[in-house]
Each structure stands twice: as C-alpha cells, then as structure tokens.
Amino acid sequence: MILNENQSIVNTYLASASLTLVVLLFSWVYWNKRPPNSPPGSNGFPLLGAILSLTSFPQRALTKLGKKYGPIYMVYFGNTAVVVLGNPETAHEAFAKNDCFNDRPQTIPILCSGKGLIMINASDFQREQRRFNLHALREFGMGRKKLEGRLVDVSRQLCKTIDDLCGNSGTSKPFPINEMIYQSISSVISYIIFNHDVTVDDEVFGSLLKEMTETKKENILSGVLMFAPKLKYLPFFSKMWRKSGEFRDKIEEKIKEEVLSHQKSHDRNNPRDFIDCFLNEMNNFSSSKSSGQINKNCDQSDEMNRSYSWQSSSSFTIGQLISSVRDLFMAGTETTASTICWIILFLSHYQDVQEKMQKEIDEEVSRLRPTVPLSVPHMASRDAILNGYVIPKGAIILTNIWGIQHDESRWPEPEKFLPERHLDNDGKFNKSSNWMIFNLGLRNCLGQQLAKMELFIATVSLFQKFSFALPPGTTPDMEGEPQVTLRPNLFEVIATRR
Numbered sequence: 001m002i003l004n005e006n007q008s009i010v011n012t013y014l015a016s017a018s019l020t021l022v023v024l025l026f027s028w029v030y031w032n033k034r035p036p037n038s039p040p041g042s043n044g045f046p047l048l049g050a051i052l053s054l055t056s057f058p059q060r061a062l063t064k065l066g067k068k069y070g071p072i073y074m075v076y077f078g079n080t081a082v083v084v085l086g087n088p089e090t091a092h093e094a095f096a097k098n099d100c101f102n103d104r105p106q107t108i109p110i111l112c113s114g115k116g117l118i119m120i121n122a123s124d125f126q127r128e129q130r131r132f133n134l135h136a137l138r139e140f141g142m143g144r145k146k147l148e149g150r151l152v153d154v155s156r157q158l159c160k161t162i163d164d165l166c167g168n169s170g171t172s173k174p175f176p177i178n179e180m181i182y183q184s185i186s187s188v189i190s191y192i193i194f195n196h197d198v199t200v201d202d203e204v205f206g207s208l209l210k211e212m213t214e215t216k217k218e219n220i221l222s223g224v225l226m227f228a229p230k231l232k233y234l235p236f237f238s239k240m241w242r243k244s245g246e247f248r249d250k251i252e253e254k255i256k257e258e259v260l261s262h263q264k265s266h267d268r269n270n271p272r273d274f275i276d277c278f279l280n281e282m283n284n285f286s287s288s289k290s291s292g293q294i295n296k297n298c299d300q301s302d303e304m305n306r307s308y309s310w311q312s313s314s315s316f317t318i319g320q321l322i323s324s325v326r327d328l329f330m331a332g333t334e335t336t337a338s339t340i341c342w343i344i345l346f347l348s349h350y351q352d353v354q355e356k357m358q359k360e361i362d363e364e365v366s367r368l369r370p371t372v373p374l375s376v377p378h379m380a381s382r383d384a385i386l387n388g389y390v391i392p393k394g395a396i397i398l399t400n401i402w403g404i405q406h407d408e409s410r411w412p413e414p415e416k417f418l419p420e421r422h423l424d425n426d427g428k429f430n431k432s433s434n435w436m437i438f439n440l441g442l443r444n445c446l447g448q449q450l451a452k453m454e455l456f457i458a459t460v461s462l463f464q465k466f467s468f469a470l471p472p473g474t475t476p477d478m479e480g481e482p483q484v485t486l487r488p489n490l491f492e493v494i495a496t497r498r
C-alpha cells in the first residue's frame with residue numbers, strides 16, 4: 001500500500017517535471033524564433049533577452065556582440081527588438097538614405113512630454129521645429145563670431161576662478177572641477193535661451209546641474225531604460241520613471257515662469273533671445289493665422305534669410321516652447337561639459353600629451369569617450385529593409401557610436417590616447433569620416449556647431465593658462481559612468497599657472 005502511494009507520488013513528480021520541461025522547451029523554441037530575414041543576433045533568455053549583459057557598461061557589451069554578429073545585428077531587451085548599428089556605412093545607410101528610422105521610442109522620461117525637440121517622432125511638426133531651432137540658435141550666435149566674445153568671457157571667468165585657487169604659490173590644492181565646468185557651459189546656452197545666466201543657487205536649475213554632475217547608481221540604471229523601456233513596469237524602475245517625470249515637470253514649471261516674465265517685457269522688434277524669437281513666431285500665427293507669412297524680426301543676415309523658410313503655424317505653442325527650452329538647456333549643457341571634463345581628466349593623466357596641439361586633443365578625447373555613446377535611440381516608423389535585412393516597425397535603433405570610435409579596423413590600437421592619429425603626414429589636421437560623435441542624418445545633433453566652438457574656446461583658454469595634474473598617488477577612473485550620456489566620475493585636479 002505504502003509502496004503504491006510512493007510510486008504514485010513519484011509518477012506525479014515525473015509527470016509535472018516532464019510537463020515543465022516540454023513547456024520550457026516550447027517557450028525556448030518560441031522565444032528563439034526570429035522573423036524571416038531579420039539581422040543576425042540572438043534572442044537571449046526567455047522574457048529577459050540580452051538585458052543581463054547590459055547592467056555594467058552597455059556600450060562595451062554591445063561592441064562585443066558587434067564583433068560576433070557584424071555591423072548590424074538585432075537583440076531583444078525583454079520583447080523589444082533592438083537593432084544595433086556598428087559602423088559608419090550602416091549608420092549612413094540607415095539615417096541618410098532612409099526616412100523610416102527617425103522616430104524616437106519614448107524611453108527617456110526626463111525628455112519625454114510629447115513635445116520638444118529630442119524625443120518627438122519625425123513629422124512635419126518636428127521638421128518645422130528643428131528648422132526653427134537651428135535658425136534661432138544661429139541667430140544668437142551658434143557657429144558665428146558674435147558668440148565667440150561670450151565664450152571668451154565665460155572661459156575668462158572660469159580661468160579667474162581657477163587662478164584664485166592657485167593663489168600666490170601658483171599651484172592650487174586638489175579641487176573638484178566638474179561642477180565648475182558644468183556651470184560655465186550652462187551659462188552659454190542660458191544666455192542664448194534666457195538672455196541671462198542660471199546659477200547653482202537656483203533651486204531647480206541648481207539641482208538639475210547637480211544631477212548632471214553626479215553619477216548615482218540610480219542614474220546608471222535609468223540609462224538601461226533607454227533601450228529596455230518595458231522595465232519601467234517593474235517596481236524599482238517604475239519609481240525611477242515616476243521620479244524622473246516629476247523632476248521634468250518641475251523643470252518645465254520653472255521654465256514657464258521664465259516664459260511668463262519674457263511675455264511681460266516682450267518687444268517683437270527687439271528679440272533678446274530664443275524665447276523672444278519663439279514668442280514672435282507664436283504671435284505671427286495668431287495675428288495672421290498663417291498665410292505663409294515669414295517672420296523676419298529675428299533674422300538679419302542674407303544667409304539666414306535664405307534658409308529661413310518655415311511658415312508660421314500652430315506648432316508654435318507655449319507647451320512646445322517650454323519643452324524646447326528644456327531640451328536645449330539639457331542637451332546644450334551636459335554633453336559639452338562632460339566632454340570638457342573628459343579632456344581635463346585625460347590630459348591630467350597623460351602629462352606628456354598636454355603640451356600637444358589642441359584640435360586633435362579634442363577629437364581624440366571625444367573619440368575615446370563619446371559623450372552620447374549609443375546616440376539618442378531612433379525608432380523604425382514602419383517595416384523596412386536595411387542592409388538587406390528586415391527591420392520590424394517599432395524596433396529601437398541604436399547607433400553604437402562608442403563601438404565605431406573603438407573599431408580597430410578604423411582606429412589602430414583604439415584604446416590608446418594618441419591625438420597625433422588625427423594629423424596627416426604633413427602634420428595637418430585630418431578630419432576622418434569615421435569620427436561621428438554627433439551621429440548622421442536628419443536627427444543628428446542640432447547643437448554640434450555650438451559644441452565645437454565651446455570645446456575649442458574653453459579648452460584652449462584653460463590649457464593656455466594652466467597645467468593640470470592629478471593629485472599625487474591617485475588613480476583616475478578613466479571609464480566613467482555610462483548613463484544616456486557617458487560622464488566622468490567626480491575627480492580632483494591640481495592647477496598650476498603657466
């Protein structure tokens with residue numbers, strides 16, 4: 001009797017074990033099925049996909065997978081298809097020759113409000129806004145001589161602060177430099193947008209600048225949400241998602257105050273800044289209900305008249321203004337400031353290179369540490385063919401900028417800091433088409449001209465006046481913290497007047 005009972009328990013166990021095995025086998029086979037003719041790659045673990053490989057340094061993990069699968073491959077994060085582009089030719093094919101990879105997945109909560117510039121889908125609305133923003137940034141100096149004066153002033157101010165720290169001895173004690181750099185760079189874009197500086201004392205902008213310099217574990221994980229959006233349904237990530245959204249609302253509320261105060265003193269014939277230009281455009285629409293009329297109030301040069309071709313339309317609303325300001329402030333501060341911090345860190349570490357020429361140093365550091373290492377994610381707006389492969393509608397498209405900048409077939413000994421690789425045999429600066437830290441195509445970086453000016457003027461001023469060194473006995477962290485952007489961790493330097 002007891003024997004029979006035991007036998008039946010064993011049978012039950014065996015039956016459930018076999019059933020579990022069959023279910024697992026079927027889910028494995030089902031999970032690993034890939035759409036016909038999709039790019040190479042693996043589906044990873046059921047439900048998780050390749051997500052576990054991304055927790056510490058996603059761009060290195062994705063570059064390793066690129067070595068296995070080639071310049072275009074598709075993995076799954078959860079059940080979201082993610083296509084990774086790993087060389088400039090594929091990125092060119094995707095973004096310059098195709099028009100269907102320019103949407104954005106809604107994966108960066110601090111930038112996602114359905115409005116603004118960075119995370120809105122490609123559309124007539126987006127193109128009109130991008131054109132307007134480019135125009136307004138140029139109007140207030142991007143890529144032009146007239147901004148240079150402002151940049152020189154900001155750099156001078158920064159040098160003065162460091163000079164004070166050097167005191168009579170000419171050499172400072174170790175001091176953290178990150179926040180100083182962020183503050184200076186934010187003041188350039190602040191003047192373009194608000195016609196005044198924002199300070200660290202301001203509750204909202206101050207904490208935003210602090211948030212940008214800090215590298216908290218929480219922020220690093222929020223970088224993973226950028227390409228694994230479904231994680232936001234898990235408790236830990238959902239809290240992070242909500243907090244990020246709340247912070248975005250706070251920033252927008254603060255910007256709204258700025259807009260209201262601009263409205264009070266607005267003179268349409270004398271636009272002072274980006275906000276005034278936008279308000280002019282809004283007024284134009286409400287007064288003319290867009291009869292194709294072009295607003296020339298903030299447009300002075302012939303060159304700009306030629307490119308000033310959008311028509312005033314209802315895409316110019318207060319909500320859109322607020323979100324555009326948020327995007328410009330954030331994109332215009334964090335990326336450039338991080339790059340300058342990287343430059344100081346690399347040059348403090350590689351003293352012998354510090355005396356070499358400037359331009360190739362800028363290029364080499366941003367090659368080694370591209371501050372937007374996986375670009376801003378794009379999204380396929382329809383099923384499409386890329387490099388002969390089927391890319392499903394809704395797939396997230398990542399350009400592995402980090403991988404492209406570390407590809408040994410294009411950059412021999414890619415991990416080495418060799419600024420001279422950007423010089424030709426005659427010692428002249430040699431621009432390589434493999435250097436693409438701003439990505440390519442219709443959604444590439446809107447502020448790249450401004451960024452290049454800022455990098456050049458700020459770093460030339462700093463290194464003309466000071467030599468920087470790391471405090472003796474410290475080992476710098478040259479890896480940084482990968483988030484949406486790649487920032488250096490806080491570090492201290494010693495400045496010495498030259």
Ligand code: HEM
Pocket residue numbers: 117118119130137189327328331332333335336339370371372375376377378437438439440442443444445446447448450451
């Ligand atoms: C070293 C500095 C910078 C780097 C490395 C950088 C890099 C990038 C990258 C990789 C993208 C995504 C391109 C794509 O999705 O195809 C981007 C987008 C963008 N950047 Fe930058 N950026 C920098 C500075 C700036 C500055 C100074 C501004 C503001 C004035 C700015 C404004 C923007 C905007 C608005 C977009 C979104 C463009 C769109 O979606 O149409 N960036 N940037």
